[in-house]
Amino acid sequence: MKLIELEPLETSFIGEDCIRKCKIIRIDNNIKIDEDILWFQFDNSITPPDFDDCDSYLLAIIMVAMREKRHINVRGKVSQSLLSNLTEYQAAWHKWLPEVYDQIIIKSDVITTNHLREKGAICAFSGGVDATFSVWRHTQQKNQHRSQNIKMCAFVHGFDIPIEAKDEFSNAFARSAITLEDVDLNLVSISTNYRQVIKGNWEHIFSCALVAVLNNFKIMAGTGIVGSSESYDSLIIPWGSSPITDHLLGSDEFVVIHDGASHNRTEKVKEIVHWSKGIENLRVCWEGDLKDKNCGKCEKCLRTQLNFLASGTPVPKCFPVIENIVPLLKHIVLKNKATIAEWEQIYLFAHKEKIKSYWVEEIPKVIRNKPVKTKRMILKSMINYSFPENTIRRRLIFRLKNGFNKEL
Numbered sequence: 001m002k003l004i005e006l007e008p009l010e011t012s013f014i015g016e017d018c019i020r021k022c023k024i025i026r027i028d029n030n031i032k033i034d035e036d037i038l039w040f041q042f043d044n045s046i047t048p049p050d051f052d053d054c055d056s057y058l059l060a061i062i063m064v065a066m067r068e069k070r071h072i073n074v075r076g077k078v079s080q081s082l083l084s085n086l087t088e089y090q091a092a093w094h095k096w097l098p099e100v101y102d103q104i105i106i107k108s109d110v111i112t113t114n115h116l117r118e119k120g121a122i123c124a125f126s127g128g129v130d131a132t133f134s135v136w137r138h139t140q141q142k143n144q145h146r147s148q149n150i151k152m153c154a155f156v157h158g159f160d161i162p163i164e165a166k167d168e169f170s171n172a173f174a175r176s177a178i179t180l181e182d183v184d185l186n187l188v189s190i191s192t193n194y195r196q197v198i199k200g201n202w203e204h205i206f207s208c209a210l211v212a213v214l215n216n217f218k219i220m221a222g223t224g225i226v227g228s229s230e231s232y233d234s235l236i237i238p239w240g241s242s243p244i245t246d247h248l249l250g251s252d253e254f255v256v257i258h259d260g261a262s263h264n265r266t267e268k269v270k271e272i273v274h275w276s277k278g279i280e281n282l283r284v285c286w287e288g289d290l291k292d293k294n295c296g297k298c299e300k301c302l303r304t305q306l307n308f309l310a311s312g313t314p315v316p317k318c319f320p321v322i323e324n325i326v327p328l329l330k331h332i333v334l335k336n337k338a339t340i341a342e343w344e345q346i347y348l349f350a351h352k353e354k355i356k357s358y359w360v361e362e363i364p365k366v367i368r369n370k371p372v373k374t375k376r377m378i379l380k381s382m383i384n385y386s387f388p389e390n391t392i393r394r395r396l397i398f399r400l401k402n403g404f405n406k407e408l
Helices: 055-068 080-096 129-139 166-181 202-217 265-272 276-280 299-310 337-352 360-368 372-385 391-402
Strands: 002-014 017-028 031-043 071-079 106-112 121-124 150-157 187-192 223-227 255-259
Touching: 002 055, 017 055, 031 055, 031 202, 055 071, 055 080, 055 202, 071 080, 080 106, 121 129, 121 202, 129 150, 129 223, 129 255, 129 265, 129 276, 150 166, 150 202, 166 187, 166 276, 187 202, 202 223, 265 299, 265 337, 299 337, 337 360
Parallel strands: 002 071, 071 106, 121 150, 121 223, 150 187, 223 255
Antiparallel strands: 002 017, 017 031, 031 187
């Protein structure tokens, strides 16, 4: 039998920081084959969960365990409501990708049924469009009865900014803190070695990773806000974050809200232009050489600039000035379905707004510039989920097997 054991370690305090740690032990047929230590480090002004509270550790490892077909033994305590939600979470991913993710059994030494939840919310914030939109909407009470009382925001060091890039993180953190001061919110940092010890498909596991981090703050705020990736009318399935599964990463003690699917990315940009500090310090780049600022030339930087232009708004000063964006578009290769959908939305939005500009008609060329593996992925998806056994399906299978002589 293949297992993963989670063994929580005593919380330690070094200087002004609190460190929560857990051993991740892989076992094959009663023989230990591997051991890692996952840690989360944050300011000791934050009251941490009990050292043996393993909700965050379980969230961190669940997708990898499913992929490796390993049952999980937790040598600590886990919330009953989280275990219930993760049963359904597993069912969704197994249905979407049965050849990749198995449904596994989770056992815990202690199962808690604490239904007390701290008031207030915490929002993940690194200065991007999705988080900026969520903070703006909730602090301005634009979500009506769904608006949350955000008590603090958290910037994760170790996700898009590598853990060793300390100066870049410090600069990016300072910019985000200035943004949040404008709406009287405090920003806290939390560092983790998650991406060093948890090896999985980031496009599938990133929401689990984010909620695992936010769960460390549940004594301070009982609701976690996760900014949406796609809008309700263009959901990408399977994808790491969606309104279908994100709430299943929560518990009675820490509810997870998937926020912002009412708006696509261009619509979000159209909202946040009313927050001058928000767009002044916007940071979306993760591919550039400098992780604390926008390079202006990578796929996400270019896409975000077009989000602004499509919304009828000038590109903000957080991006370098580019006189002609078209030559840069020719080098963009879209690597997944979610990114393709984002570019399609920009094109449709620009046409809806009757924007006549040199860059609009370049977008279809960008969309067509997909690597073969992405085309193959799209065709497989269409074959598996869109068509019955008929002529269209047979033609798609033929193209999948015999190459791509025509553009999709």
